[in-house]
Amino acid sequence: MRDKRLEKKLRLISLQLDSWKRLHDLITYGLDKAKPIISVEQERQFTEVRAHLLQEIEHVFRELDLLAELAGRAMNVLNRGSSLRAVRELSTEDARRIEAEWNAVFTRLGIVQGQLKSDRKILASQNIFEYYIRSLLRKPLRT
Amino acid sequence: MESRVLILNHDPVFEDRLLSFFDSEDGIEIRVVRSVSEAVQVLIAENFDGFIVEGPGSLSIEAATVARQHFPSLKVLCVPWQRLKNDLLEEAERQQITTADGTTSNKRLRRDVMQFVRSLQNHRNVPEEGIDPCHSLIGNLNQFSAAEILQMACLSQRSGRFTLKSSRGKSEIYLHHGSVRHAVYGTLEGEAAVAEIFRWRQGRFYFEEGLISHAHTVDRPWAHLLIDNLQKLDETLDVATVAPKQ
Numbered sequence: 296m297r298d299k300r301l302e303k304k305l306r307l308i309s310l311q312l313d314s315w316k317r318l319h320d321l322i323t324y325g326l327d328k329a330k331p332i333i334s335v336e337q338e339r340q341f342t343e344v345r346a347h348l349l350q351e352i353e354h355v356f357r358e359l360d361l362l363a364e365l366a367g368r369a370m371n372v373l374n375r376g377s378s379l380r381a382v383r384e385l386s387t388e389d390a391r392r393i394e395a396e397w398n399a400v401f402t403r404l405g406i407v408q409g410q411l412k413s414d415r416k417i418l419a420s421q422n423i424f425e426y427y428i429r430s431l432l433r434k435p436l437r438t
Numbered sequence: 439m440e441s442r443v444l445i446l447n448h449d450p451v452f453e454d455r456l457l458s459f460f461d462s463e464d465g466i467e468i469r470v471v472r473s474v475s476e477a478v479q480v481l482i483a484e485n486f487d488g489f490i491v492e493g494p495g496s497l498s499i500e501a502a503t504v505a506r507q508h509f510p511s512l513k514v515l516c517v518p519w520q521r522l523k524n525d526l527l528e529e530a531e532r533q534q535i536t537t538a539d540g541t542t543s544n545k546r547l548r549r550d551v552m553q554f555v556r557s558l559q560n561h562r563n564v565p566e567e568g569i570d571p572c573h574s575l576i577g578n579l580n581q582f583s584a585a586e587i588l589q590m591a592c593l594s595q596r597s598g599r600f601t602l603k604s605s606r607g608k609s610e611i612y613l614h615h616g617s618v619r620h621a622v623y624g625t626l627e628g629e630a631a632v633a634e635i636f637r638w639r640q641g642r643f644y645f646e647e648g649l650i651s652h653a654h655t656v657d658r659p660w661a662h663l664l665i666d667n668l669q670k671l672d673e674t675l676d677v678a679t680v681a682p683k684q
Contacts, residue, residue, distance in 0.1 A: 302461035351451045
């Protein structure tokens, strides 16, 4: 069987992870030591991904019970990286910090995604009676 | 086997009414993209049974039309968030785009969307991978594009059948004295099938000399087909990299 709440969380987390991966690709490009040219299109993509994350993180992190844990770190990344050019001009220390903060958010989201997928797998092997018996016995899944 | 559906939604986190229908459905794999260019990139790289576009009225029809023009075999459902004017509905019908009213009740919209998804199972292209090694010319589309191999066969005035097999299904192109005579891919025939095959980037092909088709669905000379389809392919790649409209 499928749990709607679990599926919704998985949908939200995969959208978030997609955006964080894209942001990382662009940050890595911006921090490239060879300083390749930053095109208008890349700058536009960066702004777009950043805009999606800015409007979505609070809602998604709240749905996933991660607001307290990750909101600050996520905002640090988004505030420091205001544009690709700004990322390129970051000091070595700030660049290291932005990478570390990104990594913390990405790792936590990845772990939660794995846990949710594991819950989905367990649920898939249960029928509706087992599910309700488990609920009555107060042995709910993580959802 | 799961149906694979690509969904274009500009705001999938907050406007998730349609997406939530899939949360309780088994046997459907969905992938969500946020822009037309992203959708085209994904459609070039992967095989989907259907494409659902939801969004503001005219923009959703525009996105669905782009998908229809660049991927003729794709089943497209357009779910505009506002009621569409008659001219837009007529345009959708002309482009063979199925529409569902996005302003209707959840129950009704869900019924329409699931009806579309169920209809995909009847039109699914079965993945074809196996190749018989005894054919005279065998190759891989990763190394030679469909345009290149057809160009070679047409220049040498060959007659026979090219069979192309990939995860998207099986297609056949019949040549007669160096001209394309007939092409078939799923329900598509003729030039539409050739256009679709030109976009394949993965799969294998083989050529069987001497097999002539009785059906004659392609009339134009090879050079015209080649130029037109390469131009269309360029346009598709342009859409995949262009900035989305705000």
